[in-house]
Amino acid sequence: MTTASKTLLALTLAAAFGGFAATAIREGLEAPARAEPSAPAAAIAPTVAALPAVVSGQPLPSLAPMLAKVTPAVVSVHTKQRVRVSPFGNDPIFRRMFPELSQERINESLGSGVIVDAQRGYVLTNHHVIEGADEVSVTLADGRTLTAEFVGSDPDTDVALMRIKAPNLTALPMADSGALRVGDFVVAVGNPFGIGQTVTSGIVSAVGRSGLRGLGFQNFIQTDASINPGNSGGALVNLNGELVGINTASFNPRGSMAGNIGLGFAIPTSLARNIMGQLIANNGVVIRGTLGLESQDVDARIAQALGLPEARGAVVTQVFSGSAAAAAGVKVGDVILSANGERIDGRDALRNFEGLQAVGGRIALDVRRDGKPLQLTATLRAQPKAFAGLELDPRLNGATFAELPERLRQAGLSGVLVESVERGSRAEANRLRKDDVVIASNAGNFEDLPGFRASFTQAPAQLVLRIVRGGRPADLLMQ
Known part of the structure; x- marks a missing residue:
């Protein structure tokens, strides 16, 4: 066979079996031709043979023994949500006029979860996996399907906790995710695309990753192990078979359904353990x-x-009365450069740091005041989750205002969320609606719920709120 013929054969194999196999075969064909032009065909066979079971007297490494202990603790999560669908879409007038034309539809979705306490049956997953679900069931690796009881969830860290009741459960031990280093090997286990339990491997690409739009408070482990839709809530484990993270997202500019491109993110166990403890303790x-x-x-x-x-850094523009910052001696104009040794590059970094801390936590702040370094220590106080409008101003009676979900903040919004509006209330008469985002007010400047409350110290004679509804801004005069 001539060299040209051999190259043609290699290219044909590339088309049939893929570039990797063809490259190996082409190299095997060309190298013997250079060394021994008349070498028999049998001489090239070893280049395409399977890997040997033993090298230098040692068996080849395998993840199989470790995964035999891990996979029974990783479950598939199946959710059902009942929704009413109207032929008039979201038009509120026609939907009220013709309610009999609405039909019930069941939306189903798949995700993953990890058993972290076999005795109590606790299963960690992502909030977005079970969000809005009316029914949640869990399928174990051995084929058993169980109804899951919702314990609680935290949308801003995307952590949710469920409970299942069954004998002979297997749980994963939690490792110290803080010990992870870039380059450590990790394995992701989950149920991508609903095809069944799947294992992928890679390395830790980064730790402490933040700044990703639309993903709430962030302190992610980044990995190049494939994390595809359906992997959410699954396990990221080290080579000892210990849980180091909860898989939560993949990044692809073409959308999540485009598949993995080596940018996967997991919630570290240090954060997941903290959130789990709070969900259990705080109902x-x-x-x-x-x-x-x-x-x-x-x-x-x-x-x-x-x-x-x-x-x-983050320059302080307002310190609320009675706050942890006020008690610590923080003043307007101070610049916060780090918190507990963690670098603070700006407002979003400071907010992200705060959102990952528990009530009562002591925070060492590295501050610059008048250009001079200063060390301050603050003890964090509880963050209110919502305020009744009547507490702020009678014109807002009937509305409840809540902290804006962090995923909306990461998408570029700031302000407060209208959590609910009572029917027939003054707030409803003033055209406030549930899920409006209040981004500005003539009562004063604010960025979040505490700031919104503080802005009503001296309420104006005429109160105007600027809101965003359905992506469009509008100004509402509160009568």
Whole structure:
């Protein structure tokens, strides 16, 4: 066979079996031709043979023994949600006029979960896996399907906790995710695309990753192990078979259904364990600690005015009365550069840090005041989750205002959420609606719920709220 013929054969094999196999075969064909032009065909056979079972007297490494202990603890999560569908879409008038035309439809979705306590039957998963579900069931690796009881969830860290009751459960031990280093090998186990339990492997690409839009409070483990739709809530384990993270998201500019491109993210067990403990102790909710201040990014102009060597940090613009920051001696104009040794580059980084802390946590702040370094210690206080409108102003009676979900903040919004509006109330008459986002008010400046409350210290004679509804802004006069 001539060299040209051999190359043609390799290209044909590439088309049939893929580039990797064909490259190996082509190299095997060309190398013997250079060394021994008349070498028999049998001489090239070893280049495509299977890997040997033993090398230098040692068996090849395998993840199978470790995975035999891990996979029984990873479950498939199946949810059902009942929704009413109207031929008039979301038009509220026609939906009320013709309710009999609405039909019930059941939406189903699949995800993954991890058993972390076999005795009590606790299963960790993602909030977005079970969000809005009317029914949740769990299928174990041995084929058993069980009804899951909802314990609680935290949308802003995307952690949810369920409970199942069954004998002979297997749980994964939680490792210290803080010990992970970039380059450590990890394995992801889950149920991608609903095809069944699947294992992928890779390395830790980064730790402490944040700044991803639309994903709430963030302290992610980044990995190149494949994490596809359906993997959410599954396990990220180390080579000892210990849980180091809960798989939560993959990144692809073409959308999640486009598949994996080596950018996967997992919630570290240090955070998941903390959230789980709070959900159990606080009847299914998380109570966050807060410093009680508002801030903005330090830009070049602010850095120059404050005598800072670089444009970074969060400059304090407001300190709320009775807050943890006030008790610690934080003042307007202070620039926070780090918290508990964690670098703070701007307002979003400070907010993300606060959102991952518990009530009562002691925070060491590295501050610059008048250009000079200062160390302050704050003890975080409880962050209110909602306020009744009547507490702020009679014109808002009937509305409840809540902290804006962090995923909306990561998408670029700031303000407060209208959590509910009572029918027939003054707030409803003023055209406030559930899920409106209040982004501004003539009562004063604010960025979040504490700031919104503080802005009503002196309510204006005419109160105007700027809201965003369905992606469109509008100004509402509160009568």
